[in-house]
Amino acid sequence: MGYKRTVLVTGGSGFIGSHLVTHLVNRHPDWRIINLDILDSCCSPRSLENVEDRPNYSFIQGDVCSFRLVHHIFNTQNIDVIFHLAAKTHVESSFKCPSDFQRVNVEGTRVLLRAAQQAPHKLQRFIYVSTDEVYGPGIDQEFDELSPMRPSNPYSATKAAAEILVQSYGEKYEFPVIITRSNNIYGPRQYTEKVIPRFISLLHRNQKCTIQGTLPKSRHFLFVDDAISAFLLVLEKGIVGEIYNMGSGCEVPIMHLATELIQMIKKVPDSAVSDWMEFVPDRPQVDLRYPIHCEKLRRLGWRAQVDWTHGLRQTVKWYEENPNFWPDPSDDPKQNLPKPEEFRAAL
Numbered sequence: 229m230g231y232k233r234t235v236l237v238t239g240g241s242g243f244i245g246s247h248l249v250t251h252l253v254n255r256h257p258d259w260r261i262i263n264l265d266i267l268d269s270c271c272s273p274r275s276l277e278n279v280e281d282r283p284n285y286s287f288i289q290g291d292v293c294s295f296r297l298v299h300h301i302f303n304t305q306n307i308d309v310i311f312h313l314a315a316k317t318h319v320e321s322s323f324k325c326p327s328d329f330q331r332v333n334v335e336g337t338r339v340l341l342r343a344a345q346q347a348p349h350k351l352q353r354f355i356y357v358s359t360d361e362v363y364g365p366g367i368d369q370e371f372d373e374l375s376p377m378r379p380s381n382p383y384s385a386t387k388a389a390a391e392i393l394v395q396s397y398g399e400k401y402e403f404p405v406i407i408t409r410s411n412n413i414y415g416p417r418q419y420t421e422k423v424i425p426r427f428i429s430l431l432h433r434n435q436k437c438t439i440q441g442t443l444p445k446s447r448h449f450l451f452v453d454d455a456i457s458a459f460l461l462v463l464e465k466g467i468v469g470e471i472y473n474m475g476s477g478c479e480v481p482i483m484h485l486a487t488e489l490i491q492m493i494k495k496v497p498d499s500a501v502s503d504w505m506e507f508v509p510d511r512p513q514v515d516l517r518y519p520i521h522c523e524k525l526r527r528l529g530w531r532a533q534v535d536w537t538h539g540l541r542q543t544v545k546w547y548e549e550n551p552n553f554w555p556d557p558s559d560d561p562k563q564n565l566p567k568p569e570e571f572r573a574a575l
């Protein structure tokens with residue numbers, strides 16, 4: 229079959245990538261979707277089992293930093309569109325092994341840009357999926373796309389560095405790049421190192437929510453289906469060279485998130501909620517909030533459709549129905565959560 233478009237998704241086996249790939253494969257049978265993913269320890273090939281036999285889907289297990297492999301893909305596959313999501317994403321690990329983040333997030337992006345720019349087939353769009361964390365923490369101000377980047381951890385620093393590379397290709401080679409900077413995305417299948425699935429998984433195993441630090445942290449959350457609709461809108465209507473903030477405006481204090489999940493899952497009265505919380509040490513420098521202004525994306529016609537309670541219930545339901553999809557977060561050495569007694573000692 230002759231396909232109308234060939235889309236390369238890097239990191240397509242990860243949390244957001246697997247939702248994006250599933251959506252593209254199902255909704256666009258006349259597009260060919262190629263997923264390039266190394267299958268890092270924080271992703272599961274089971275995330276894509278519903279589409280793996282579909283004729284318009286192909287999977288390549290490989291490293292985005294391998295120029296030979298990536299160059300070969302661009303020389304042979306006539307790629308029209310790239311959604312570049314492959315990355316190291318866990319902020320805490322980025323303090324422990326920043327060089328891995330530098331390699332995958334920066335070098336991987338450079339390799340992809342170079343191979344795409346040298347490809348015989350002309351690329352229509354290169355969409356780089358970045359994060360609101362590149363702005364650094366915002367106390368009273370809201371960041372728009374012209375706000376300076378002030379990343380405050382190695383993860384966000386490498387995402388910012390990759391953005392600059394992407395922009396430089398846009399400038400130098402008139403390359404059709406677009407950057408998205410989104411809030412925290414949540415939903416079914418997210419690996420349990422992120423706060424929402426971690427709390428849900430701990431509560432389902434009758435363990436307490438481990439709240440890191442005592443400062444009043446909050447995060448803005450966007451449901452994954454809304455994120456996917458924003459990516460597709462940016463693909464069709466986004467202006468080349470532009471950056472789009474992507475956010476729902478839904479800011480949730482972490483204590484409030486824990487309370488909601490405890491009430492939803494444990495069904496306890498208000499007076500017993502604190503019995504399901506445990507305070508553990510935070511990393512030394514933590515950003516309290518990342519507020520962003522999303523008017524530019526709204527002007528393209530996008531609105532978040534899934535309200536917070538509905539999205540959270542849908543997420544909880546998925547983890548209830550798939551209890552063994554991910555390892556127990558408290559046994560998982562990769563997550564390396566601090567022990568409560570260390571926190572008490574630090575006090």
Ligand SMILES: NC(=O)c1ccc[n+]([C@@H]2O[C@H](COP(=O)([O-])OP(=O)(O)OC[C@H]3O[C@@H](n4cnc5c(N)ncnc54)[C@H](O)[C@@H]3O)[C@@H](O)[C@H]2O)c1
Binds near residue numbers: 242
């Ligand atoms: N989850 C969020 O809240 C959020 C918010 C804003 C932006 N983002 C960005 O979206 C993208 C996807 O995030 P996610 O939450 O789905 O993360 P994830 O960790 O679930 O997925 C990342 C994927 O990249 C793959 N990968 C890692 N190294 C690779 C390599 N060398 N070569 C090929 N593939 C490799 C992993 O195997 C994994 O499947 C990332 O770029 C992240 O920075 C995420």
